[in-house]
Amino acid sequence: MHKVLILIAIIFSTKSALAQDYDKIAFITDKSQTYWLFGESKISNLSQLELTQLEDIIQTKITEHNNKVNKQNNINSNDYFRQYIIIENNRGEKEVWINFLCEVGENDKWKNKVIIVDDGGKCYFNIIINLTKKAINRFIINGRA
Numbered sequence: 001m002h003k004v005l006i007l008i009a010i011i012f013s014t015k016s017a018l019a020q021d022y023d024k025i026a027f028i029t030d031k032s033q034t035y036w037l038f039g040e041s042k043i044s045n046l047s048q049l050e051l052t053q054l055e056d057i058i059q060t061k062i063t064e065h066n067n068k069v070n071k072q073n074n075i076n077s078n079d080y081f082r083q084y085i086i087i088e089n090n091r092g093e094k095e096v097w098i099n100f101l102c103e104v105g106e107n108d109k110w111k112n113k114v115i116i117v118d119d120g121g122k123c124y125f126n127i128i129i130n131l132t133k134k135a136i137n138r139f140i141i142n143g144r145a
Helices: 001-015 031-038 050-068
Strands: 023-029 081-088 095-102 123-132 136-142
Touching: 001 123, 031 081, 031 095, 050 123, 050 136
Parallel strands: 023 081
Antiparallel strands: 081 095, 095 123, 123 136
């Protein structure tokens, strides 16, 4: 019970640092949903400071992207649902995968289950950030069908 209350407190404190609509954010903590991406890594969480740093890294990358493409392919991160997976890797570094989805359907399945979409263009993209190193490991925007 104590672990559940701590997790709830972490989620609410993490969400409060985001300038997003809380209903558009999900923290995926089920190991069966994270193993495919990070293997045996330990599920972790974010402090307020780390979340601010993470958001700065995301916005810098999106601005960089938007400066390279025509306006119709620009991204506004506030327009997306987000799924977060936060881990500590085997080197003790904190890594975060954020899945950005422009739509999630009519149910709440996306809040507990990672949604993988083929194609869809800028409507779906994801990013992996090594927060310890303040480095982007991957930034992928889905292709178009």
